[in-house]
Amino acid sequence: MANAVEIKNVSMRFNMAKEKVDSIKEYIIKFFKRQLLFEEFMALSDINIDIEQGEVFGLIGLNGCGKSTLLKIISGIYKPSTGSVKVNGTIAPLIELGAGFDMDLTARENIYLNGSVLGYSKQYIDEKFDEIVDFTELHQFLDVPMKNYSSGMVARVGFAIATITKPDILIVDEILAVGDFLFQEKCEKRINELMSGGTTVIIVSHSIDQITRLCDRVAWIESGKIKMIGKADEICALYANSAK
Amino acid sequence: MKYFQTFIKYKYLLSNLIGRDIKVKYRRSILGILWSVLNPLLMMLVLSAVFSALFGMGGRFGGLNVPFNIYYLTGATIYNFISEATSTSMMSVYSASQLIKKVYIPKYIFPLEKCLFSFVNMLFSLIAVFLVMIFSGVDFHLTMFLMPVPILYALIFSIGMSFMLSALTVFFRDIIHLYGVFLTAWMYATPIIYPIGILESRPKLMFLMKFNPMFHYVEYFRSVTIYGAIPNLKDNLICLAFSFGMLIIGVLIFKNRQDKFVLYM
Ligand SMILES: Nc1ncnc2c1ncn2[C@@H]1O[C@H](COP(=O)(O)OP(=O)(O)OP(=O)(O)O)[C@@H](O)[C@H]1O
Ligand SMILES: [Mg+2]
Numbered sequence: 194m195a196n197a198v199e200i201k202n203v204s205m206r207f208n209m210a211k212e213k214v215d216s217i218k219e220y221i222i223k224f225f226k227r228q229l230l231f232e233e234f235m236a237l238s239d240i241n242i243d244i245e246q247g248e249v250f251g252l253i254g255l256n257g258c259g260k261s262t263l264l265k266i267i268s269g270i271y272k273p274s275t276g277s278v279k280v281n282g283t284i285a286p287l288i289e290l291g292a293g294f295d296m297d298l299t300a301r302e303n304i305y306l307n308g309s310v311l312g313y314s315k316q317y318i319d320e321k322f323d324e325i326v327d328f329t330e331l332h333q334f335l336d337v338p339m340k341n342y343s344s345g346m347v348a349r350v351g352f353a354i355a356t357i358t359k360p361d362i363l364i365v366d367e368i369l370a371v372g373d374f375l376f377q378e379k380c381e382k383r384i385n386e387l388m389s390g391g392t393t394v395i396i397v398s399h400s401i402d403q404i405t406r407l408c409d410r411v412a413w414i415e416s417g418k419i420k421m422i423g424k425a426d427e428i429c430a431l432y433a434n435s436a437k
Numbered sequence: 438m439k440y441f442q443t444f445i446k447y448k449y450l451l452s453n454l455i456g457r458d459i460k461v462k463y464r465r466s467i468l469g470i471l472w473s474v475l476n477p478l479l480m481m482l483v484l485s486a487v488f489s490a491l492f493g494m495g496g497r498f499g500g501l502n503v504p505f506n507i508y509y510l511t512g513a514t515i516y517n518f519i520s521e522a523t524s525t526s527m528m529s530v531y532s533a534s535q536l537i538k539k540v541y542i543p544k545y546i547f548p549l550e551k552c553l554f555s556f557v558n559m560l561f562s563l564i565a566v567f568l569v570m571i572f573s574g575v576d577f578h579l580t581m582f583l584m585p586v587p588i589l590y591a592l593i594f595s596i597g598m599s600f601m602l603s604a605l606t607v608f609f610r611d612i613i614h615l616y617g618v619f620l621t622a623w624m625y626a627t628p629i630i631y632p633i634g635i636l637e638s639r640p641k642l643m644f645l646m647k648f649n650p651m652f653h654y655v656e657y658f659r660s661v662t663i664y665g666a667i668p669n670l671k672d673n674l675i676c677l678a679f680s681f682g683m684l685i686i687g688v689l690i691f692k693n694r695q696d697k698f699v700l701y702m
Contacts, residue, residue, distance in 0.1 A: 270541050289540070309450035310450060
């Protein structure tokens with residue numbers, strides 16, 4: 194079977210914020226003092242993963258080990274410092290929901306704005322508008338500026354817009370923890386719908402139960418390197434035990 | 438081909454962002470459109486008052502064969518357009534860092550959007566040009582139908598320059614201040630508030646002027662708007678060379694640097 198995502202020798206290097214040179218003045222001063230040492234930080238080093246079409250793949254690891262960074266590289270938000278990522282098909286990244294929301298605008302306006310940020314056309318949003326609003330269950334707040342929303346309500350709108358397309362590859366970064374329990378159930382149901390019918394899924398979660406339940410295979414990442422990769426239940430058991 | 442497809446995909450985002458800027462500027466303040474017209478007019482009144490007090494001659498001096506008012510206003514229209522487009526674009530990529538770090542989005546959208554928004558503002562300020570032409574009795578020539586040509590040249594030039602500046606600003610935040618100074622110098626280096634006749638007696642300055650793209654756009658615009666003359670092939674080729682030269686440089690710099698943007702935000 195063809196691979197949906199091929200990650201080859203991917204490394205990601207960030208400049209550390211404490212020595213950021215962001216003006217010509219500093220650059221020249223540092224240059225003459227020969228201080229132009231960029232403190233570098235390897236967020237990911239030499240990652241190799243092939244993800245098959247239709248597979249549900251999990252990423253686990255401690256805070257700051259590089260999971261979100263890897264998802265952002267797969268989604269094209271970051272370019273890896275070295276290595277390459279090949280993606281076959283359309284991606285719906287559920288990474289940072291509601292990017293580009295303008296809190297002074299109403300939910301109605303924001304649905305169009307955020308939709309366009311995700312690359313939807315006006316026609317498409319027109320078509321799906323009712324479906325999005327139905328999912329959020331916020332009909333009576335539709336024309337209220339979003340600065341008057343609770344954070345859960347904002348999350349609902351973000352989730353509803355992002356999940357309105359059926360992609361080939363779905364990328365989920367710990368977004369199942371938003372909203373009240375009713376909405377969480379609804380979100381899981383929506384994600385299960387999206388996962389059915391051969392969609393490839395890459396999922397990050399700190400809930401080991403959830404990963405074991407959903408995933409076929411799992412990669413355990415430790416300080417930017419793959420520690421282990423294999424069957425979900427085996428890797429999850431090892432990961433859970435490592436804490437003890 | 439792939440670039441073209443992504444552009445089509447994000448066309449709606451582009452129009453959405455422009456729409457939002459227009460809404461903020463024009464719909465939320467009733468004075469919005471009025472300001473675009475009044476601002477250059479007020480500036481013009483101040484300058485004419487100063488110059489006729491200094492030189493007299495009823496607003497025609499330095500060998501001008503049109504009233505100073507309209508001479509200034511036509512030059513200022515092009516200059517203000519380029520300077521507004523490039524200076525607002527400059528911060529556009531950096532200001533969008535929150536968005537750029539969260540979703541995939543073609544980054545050139547941001548400077549392009551600011552250029553197109555400035556373009557819309559410039560169209561409104563043309564109202565001022567027409568008003569002053571009527572009131573100061575300047576003849577309307579058929580060549581006015583060529584007004585879109587220099588405007589388009591200036592737009593292409595602005596887009597190229599904006600690509601370059603917005604990419605560099607991500608790495609060197611302080612060029613914003615330098616550029617402010619540069620813009621002022623650029624205004625004085627172009628015959629906008631002084632008659633071009635002053636330069637004609639000085640061959641060296643006139644020679645240098647050949648390398649100033651702003652000079653060529655301003656003169657082209659004046660030719661078709663108030664002089665009733667059609668610029669020749671050479672004038673067009675010079676403008677085209679500046680516009681597309683700048684565009685190519687801008688695109689190359691932007692393309693070359695854009696993958697590194699997120700590391701510096
Ligand atoms: N834009 C950036 N600039 C500098 N360092 C960054 C940047 N983005 C991430 N990092 C660093 O890279 C490392 C990995 O971050 P990442 O967000 O991928 O972790 P994570 O595995 O998703 O953690 P969590 O479980 O908390 O979500 C962190 O140490 C973080 O400080
Ligand atoms: Mg994360």
